[in-house]
Amino acid sequence: MILLYRLTRFISVIFGVLLLTFLLIHLVPGDPIEVMLGESASTVDRAELRRDLGLDKPLIYQFGHYLNQLAHGDLGRSIHTKESITSLIAARYPATVKLAFVSLLIALIVGVPLGVYAALRANRWQDFIVTIISVRFAAMPVFWLGPVLMLFFAVWLGWLPVSGMDNHGAIVLPAITLGLGLSAILTRMTRTSLLEVLNDDYIRTARAKGLSARTVVLRHALRAAILPIITIVGLQMGSLLAGTVITETIFSWDGIGRLLVESIEKRDYPVTQACVLVVALSYVIVNLATDILYQLADPRMRSY
Amino acid sequence: MKNFSYAILGVWLIAVLAGHVMHLDPNAIDLNVVLHGPSALHWLGADDLGRDLLARILSGVQVSFMVAMVVTAVTMVVGVFVGLLAGFYGGRVDQILMQITDIFLAFPGILLAIAFAAVLGPGLDNLIFALCLTGWVSYARLTRGQTMSLRNRQHVLAAQSLGATVPRLLLLHILPLIASLLVVEATYSLASVMIAEASLSFLGLGIQAPHASWGAMLRDAVRYMLVAPHYVLIVGACMMSLILAINLCGDYLRDSLDVRTEKQI
Numbered sequence: 342m343i344l345l346y347r348l349t350r351f352i353s354v355i356f357g358v359l360l361l362t363f364l365l366i367h368l369v370p371g372d373p374i375e376v377m378l379g380e381s382a383s384t385v386d387r388a389e390l391r392r393d394l395g396l397d398k399p400l401i402y403q404f405g406h407y408l409n410q411l412a413h414g415d416l417g418r419s420i421h422t423k424e425s426i427t428s429l430i431a432a433r434y435p436a437t438v439k440l441a442f443v444s445l446l447i448a449l450i451v452g453v454p455l456g457v458y459a460a461l462r463a464n465r466w467q468d469f470i471v472t473i474i475s476v477r478f479a480a481m482p483v484f485w486l487g488p489v490l491m492l493f494f495a496v497w498l499g500w501l502p503v504s505g506m507d508n509h510g511a512i513v514l515p516a517i518t519l520g521l522g523l524s525a526i527l528t529r530m531t532r533t534s535l536l537e538v539l540n541d542d543y544i545r546t547a548r549a550k551g552l553s554a555r556t557v558v559l560r561h562a563l564r565a566a567i568l569p570i571i572t573i574v575g576l577q578m579g580s581l582l583a584g585t586v587i588t589e590t591i592f593s594w595d596g597i598g599r600l601l602v603e604s605i606e607k608r609d610y611p612v613t614q615a616c617v618l619v620v621a622l623s624y625v626i627v628n629l630a631t632d633i634l635y636q637l638a639d640p641r642m643r644s645y
Numbered sequence: 646m647k648n649f650s651y652a653i654l655g656v657w658l659i660a661v662l663a664g665h666v667m668h669l670d671p672n673a674i675d676l677n678v679v680l681h682g683p684s685a686l687h688w689l690g691a692d693d694l695g696r697d698l699l700a701r702i703l704s705g706v707q708v709s710f711m712v713a714m715v716v717t718a719v720t721m722v723v724g725v726f727v728g729l730l731a732g733f734y735g736g737r738v739d740q741i742l743m744q745i746t747d748i749f750l751a752f753p754g755i756l757l758a759i760a761f762a763a764v765l766g767p768g769l770d771n772l773i774f775a776l777c778l779t780g781w782v783s784y785a786r787l788t789r790g791q792t793m794s795l796r797n798r799q800h801v802l803a804a805q806s807l808g809a810t811v812p813r814l815l816l817l818h819i820l821p822l823i824a825s826l827l828v829v830e831a832t833y834s835l836a837s838v839m840i841a842e843a844s845l846s847f848l849g850l851g852i853q854a855p856h857a858s859w860g861a862m863l864r865d866a867v868r869y870m871l872v873a874p875h876y877v878l879i880v881g882a883c884m885m886s887l888i889l890a891i892n893l894c895g896d897y898l899r900d901s902l903d904v905r906t907e908k909q910i
Contacts, residue, residue, distance in 0.1 A: 350747070357748030361757075368764045376766075476892070482840045484847045484860070485881035488867045492874055583754025587844055591867060602848055605763040617752070617760045624753040 344633070351629050358625065362618040363407050366610050367400070377420055377608050390420065394611065416615040421607055426615045430597060434619065437585050437596030440519065443512055444581060445574070447520035448527055453570070455524070456531025457558065463536055471532075475525040483584050487518040487591040504593040515592040519584050523577050530573050534566040541565075568639055575631025579624050650893035653886050661703055669700035671857045680873040690875050693865055698876070701857040702883050708858055712769070713838040716776045717831050723777070724784025725827065729815045731785070732792025743789070749782045755841045762850040772851045776841055780834070787830055791823040825902040832895035836888045843884065859884050 369376050374387050374396065394417075395403045410417065416426035459471040491514060495503040502511045538544065539562055547557045586598035593599070597616055604612035675687075675695040682690045689698040731742040749757065761775035792815075795801060801818050809818070845851040846860025854861070859880060866877035 354747050354751050358751050361748060365760055365764050481885060484863055485884060488870060488877045489881060492870055496871060579753030583756045613763055617756060620756055621752045625751050
């Protein structure tokens with residue numbers, strides 16, 4: 342039942358996202374054609390682009406056309422290179438997914454154990470230090486963390502490449518830049534949620550049975566505490582995806598975020614529109630997947 | 646921690662005031678000190694055009710703070726209005742309004758603000774507009790949830806049966822009870838709007854040259870990182886300190902006002 346409800350909501354949200362991204366191009370002040378091509382463009386070029394984008398038709402027709410094109414996997418053409426946007430995005434998207442995935446992995450590897458550690462040492466100095474550090478990292482915007490990491494590890498120490506994506510080490514710095522913020526959030530979340538569980542009766546029972554502290558924490562407590570963490574990961578995938586825009590720009594990582602920034606600089610609005618759409622859709626789908634995962638992880642949720 | 650955050654905010658306030666008193670000019674160019682590090686004349690060094698970094702940072706923080714204030718105020722008013730209506734009336738109104746917020750929430754982070762700012766064109770007005778357009782949603786969600794739970798409280802029903810009008814009910818009987826929650830939310834949002842503004846300026850979508858803005862300064866700083874590492878470190882450290890201080894203030898307010906909301910993450 343819940344799944345069905347989620348699914349209908351999912352579809353209505355997708356529709357809204359499509360509508361909003363479609364309307365984006367109509368928000369351009371004045372004549373979008375003139376903004377995109379510049380004042381010196383010839384009348385023929387203008388008329389051609391206007392026809393190409395369908396801007397000479399009524400709005401409702403345009404939206405229908407837009408949906409129809411999307412259904413056929415056609416995102417239009419870049420104004421500048423005339424390339425198909427679908428293939429532009431197909432070329433760049435895997436790099437972003439890779440970056441987001443590695444960042445998530447780093448966040449989980451760093452965040453969850455630190456959170457467990459802080460919870461087990463709650464209100465002692467170790468906990469205090471972990472909390473301070475995680476508050477600091479949560480407050481650190483990627484456009485500062487990125488350059489600083491680059492400065493230390495690539496420029497001064499020379500351990501890792503400064504930017505680009507030619508060798509395997511290249512993903513390390515951008516992924517850490519993106520992942521650290523999330524890991525800070527995960528640390529705090531793991532700590533809180535584990536602390537709540539640790540006071541439960543069944544944990545006392547497990548201890549009383551004589552199970553080792555390790556088994557109690559990892560097998561009994563963490564399994565229950567992991568649920569809020571799944572939700573957080575799903576929700577935070579959004580800032581991760583948005584963060585790729587700036588991180589990719591800093592590290593010259595050829596993903597969809599950089600494509601978005603390039604298109605903005607060139608005023609290539611159809612590309613901008615398509616990038617925004619693809620990132621938003623990814624996020625919505627990740628969230629739906631999180632919901633489903635949540636149901637799988639928590640047997641109590643299945644009975645509804 | 647509380648005193649620490651107050652101290653940072655105090656230092657910033659004094660620095661800004663001192664900057665005004667001393668008539669620091671953020672746009673004065675001195676080509677002899679291009680990208681020089683800190684010195685007696687330029688305490689924090691100079692940027693790529695030989696402009697005093699201290700002066701630019703102080704001028705940047707004012708713009709940034711102004712943007713944060715305006716955006717927070719506007720988004721709060723709009724969001725609270727929408728949230729009150731949705732929470733109070735429920736049913737169809739609620740459904741439609743929440744459907745709209747759902748759509749806005751489907752865009753991750755500042756992506757929508759980037760998109761709006763991109764099509765509207767760069768500039769301070771458009772930046773504020775873009776951030777307002779996307780920022781009201783969290784207030785709407787928060788207010789709606791609270792209003793729904795307060796709507797059937799005894800004192801609200803009593804006032805209603807005494808003939809209180811809807812605006813009166815909302816403003817005098819419901820809003821005061823969620824005000825502390827909103828204040829806390831607003832404090833956090835000041836910090837996040839400052840980050841968003843800097844992000845947009847970093848991408849070249851915000852405040853335009855020659856006006857100073859932290860985001861744009863960071864972008865230049867990254868460009869000259871190899872020759873002038875002090876530039877990126879100083880601007881970043883300033884930004885971090887301010888955002889951290891505001892967030893800590895938020896934590897303190899939350900604890901002292903005893904606001905029980907869903908866990909702040």
